[in-house]
Amino acid sequence: MFTVKEVSVSTTEVNRSKFITYLVPISEYEGLQDKLKAEHTKANHVVYALRYLNEYDQTVENSSDDGEPKGCAGVPALNVLRGKEMINCAVLIVRYFGGIKLGTGGMARAYAQAVKDVLKVADIIVYEKEIVYKFVTDYSTIDKTLHTLKECGIIQIERDFGTNGVSWKIRSSEEKIEQYKKRSTS
Numbered sequence: 001m002f003t004v005k006e007v008s009v010s011t012t013e014v015n016r017s018k019f020i021t022y023l024v025p026i027s028e029y030e031g032l033q034d035k036l037k038a039e040h041t042k043a044n045h046v047v048y049a050l051r052y053l054n055e056y057d058q059t060v061e062n063s064s065d066d067g068e069p070k071g072c073a074g075v076p077a078l079n080v081l082r083g084k085e086m087i088n089c090a091v092l093i094v095r096y097f098g099g100i101k102l103g104t105g106g107m108a109r110a111y112a113q114a115v116k117d118v119l120k121v122a123d124i125i126v127y128e129k130e131i132v133y134k135f136v137t138d139y140s141t142i143d144k145t146l147h148t149l150k151e152c153g154i155i156q157i158e159r160d161f162g163t164n165g166v167s168w169k170i171r172s173s174e175e176k177i178e179q180y181k182k183r184s185t186s
Contacts, residue, residue: 024091
């Protein structure tokens with residue numbers, strides 16, 4: 001599976017209709033459709049499709065045609081995300097009508113092409129499930145612990161300095177955390 005860490009934008013033109021496509025991490029999706037509708041007041045539609053993993057590792061999918069004929073916009077966009085194995089991301093497509101009707105098949109192809117075009121310019125990375133690991137160390141080992149974490153590529157680190165030592169909370173891929181555990185015990 002694959003995902004994105006930052007927003008990507010592309011523009012696709014089909015028979016004078018303009019499709020501005022935004023590919024965003026799922027964390028940035030909330031409220032974006034309303035924001036795009038406010039920014040693009042002359043746009044006819046803001047269609048979306050999204051896929052993410054919930055806390056039980058189940059894939060959740062949703063899409064909206066936003067006034068386009070049923071199944072002609074959101075579903076084709078979602079199908080491209082499925083086909084490219086994209087997860088934890090959303091795609092929003094702002095459509096400006098160009099005066100030429102595309103028909104249902106043409107519209108479905110246009111929305112699918114818009115998503116394919118944004119995927120071409122996006123910085124796509126391999127999806128790694130992240131887990132949280134907590135542990136406690138002495139004050140004397142702070143520098144050594146930080147060095148080992150950095151060597152393992154773990155950058156999401158929280159520390160709490162208490163009376164009984166330092167409480168650590170790290171977030172990273174399972175693989176990197178296992179690598180850290182092995183190195184810290186040796």
